Amino acid sequence: MAKYQRSNEESLWIERATQGDDDAFAQIVESYQVPVYNLCYRMLGNREEAEDAAQESFLRAYRNLNRYDPKRKFVTWLLSIASHYCIDRLRRRRLKLVSLDDLLPRGERGASTPGAEVNVLQLEHAEEIRSMLDGIGEKDRAAVVLHYWYDFSYEEVAESLSLSISAVKSRLHRTRRELADRWHVQNKAFVNGGRQDEASAV
Amino acid sequence: MKHPQFEALLFDIDHLGHEERIALEAHLRECEQCNALAASWSDLEGKMLSAPQMEPATGFSGRFRERLVVYKRRKQERLTLVVILSILFSLIIVTGFFGAELLTFVPSAVSFFLKSINSLVLLGGLLTILGDFALVLLEGLTQNLPAGLLLAIVTATSGLGLIWAFSIYRTGFNTIRRE
Numbered sequence: 001m002a003k004y005q006r007s008n009e010e011s012l013w014i015e016r017a018t019q020g021d022d023d024a025f026a027q028i029v030e031s032y033q034v035p036v037y038n039l040c041y042r043m044l045g046n047r048e049e050a051e052d053a054a055q056e057s058f059l060r061a062y063r064n065l066n067r068y069d070p071k072r073k074f075v076t077w078l079l080s081i082a083s084h085y086c087i088d089r090l091r092r093r094r095l096k097l098v099s100l101d102d103l104l105p106r107g108e109r110g111a112s113t114p115g116a117e118v119n120v121l122q123l124e125h126a127e128e129i130r131s132m133l134d135g136i137g138e139k140d141r142a143a144v145v146l147h148y149w150y151d152f153s154y155e156e157v158a159e160s161l162s163l164s165i166s167a168v169k170s171r172l173h174r175t176r177r178e179l180a181d182r183w184h185v186q187n188k189a190f191v192n193g194g195r196q197d198e199a200s201a202v
Numbered sequence: 203m204k205h206p207q208f209e210a211l212l213f214d215i216d217h218l219g220h221e222e223r224i225a226l227e228a229h230l231r232e233c234e235q236c237n238a239l240a241a242s243w244s245d246l247e248g249k250m251l252s253a254p255q256m257e258p259a260t261g262f263s264g265r266f267r268e269r270l271v272v273y274k275r276r277k278q279e280r281l282t283l284v285v286i287l288s289i290l291f292s293l294i295i296v297t298g299f300f301g302a303e304l305l306t307f308v309p310s311a312v313s314f315f316l317k318s319i320n321s322l323v324l325l326g327g328l329l330t331i332l333g334d335f336a337l338v339l340l341e342g343l344t345q346n347l348p349a350g351l352l353l354a355i356v357t358a359t360s361g362l363g364l365i366w367a368f369s370i371y372r373t374g375f376n377t378i379r380r381e
Contacts, residue, residue: 022270029263037258051258055269062270129253132246148250169214176213180243187242 014074018065025065029058032075035150036082042145043086043138045130053089057082072159079150080160087138087161132179132186140175143168205233212240 010031016024036057041050060081061068068077133141142161146152152160158168208229211222218226230237343352 022267025270026263026267029266033262034255034257037262038256041256047256050256051262051265054258054262055266058266059269059273126253126256129250144250148247149253149255173210173213176243177209177239179246180213180239183246184238184242187245 010074011070014065014068014070017062018068025062028061028074032058032078035075036078038149039079039082039145040086042129042133042149043083043141044089045134049089053086054082057085060085076152076156076160079146079152083142083146083160087142090138090141132182135182136175136178139163140171143171144175144179147172205236208233208236209239212236213243 010028013024013027013031017028033054037050037054040053040057041047044050044053057078061078064081068074133144136144139161143157143163146157146160147154154165154168154172157163157172158165161168163171208226211218211226212230215223215226230240343355347355
């Protein structure tokens with residue numbers, strides 16, 4: 001959270017934006033586009049959806065700016081909006097009978113977003129993480145993302161996701177356990193697969 | 203300490219006290235299952251923490267501004283639609299409540315309007331005839347009578363008119379005072 005400490009400039013932008021100054025809000029968007037987009041990407045695992053979700057999150061923040069409590073950290077409030085939006089989106093996606101994701105190979109998803117200049121290694125790394133997070137429940141995923149990528153404390157995660165602190169601890173514990181198991185199984189399968197390949201080559 | 207409790211410590215390693223840490227390390231040396239889990243989690247956690255920050259394509263804030271413009275336009279359109287629908291709804295309500303009275307009033311209003319127009323036309327015609335008659339009379343008088351006599355007649359008529367107006371005024375005033 002140290003990365004996103006509030007400055008006087010930010011307070012001024014928020015104040016001006018609350019009074020209807022769109023340029024001030026554009027400054028806020030400029031400042032927080034990366035953390036909001038990154039959160040949406042970690043939650044949704046797709047660049048195009050992440051772009052749309054990040055845009056929508058900022059629009060929701062713009063609409064509800066008059067409800068923002070200045071006692072709270074602005075970034076916590078903003079990421080909370082983005083988390084809730086992504087959770088809703090994941091739920092809707094789950095409810096679809098036929099998902100487009102099922103029809104497309106993993107690698108093709110979101111690869112055509114303009115300006116995506118990430119090297120192949122980074123993409124592989126991101127894909128590994130994405131596949132790990134893919135099978136986790138929406139709120140659990142949000143808790144992991146906020147805790148690990150945004151250094152949110154248990155209290156901040158609880159506040160952002162409207163959960164109790166004990167619920168956050170329990171969810172994080174369960175999710176870590178699940179992720180560790182899946183990672184273990186995946187690596188084991190990879191090692192076994194490699195051995196079989198070597199044996200057949202011999 | 204039981205096995206699941208060590209698992210709990212394993213996943214909350216940043217918040218452990220000194221003694222808990224020592225107990226966990228001792229357990230990990232003995233328990234192969236927990237050791238494998240710890241290694242797996244440590245590996246994955248490392249990957250997660252070192253995962254690159256994903257950035258949006260350039261021009262994100264510009265695209266947001268465009269979205270904001272569209273949002274504001276739609277909001278305005280919705281507001282206009284709401285106002286129109288409210289007016290229509292009010293009209294329907296008014297018609298529902300007072301429709302019967304309005305319908306009964308309409309024919310009488312039309313007939314009143316037509317009668318008024320008719321009376322005005324009649325009055326106009328009468329005034330025109332009177333005006334023509336007065337002109338003919340004046341022309342005859344001015345051509346046939348001497349100027350002195352004409353002046354005397356006009357003065358007398360004006361004087362009589364004034365007396366008549368004054369008497370009307372007095373009668374009216376007295377009537378109001380009596381009432």
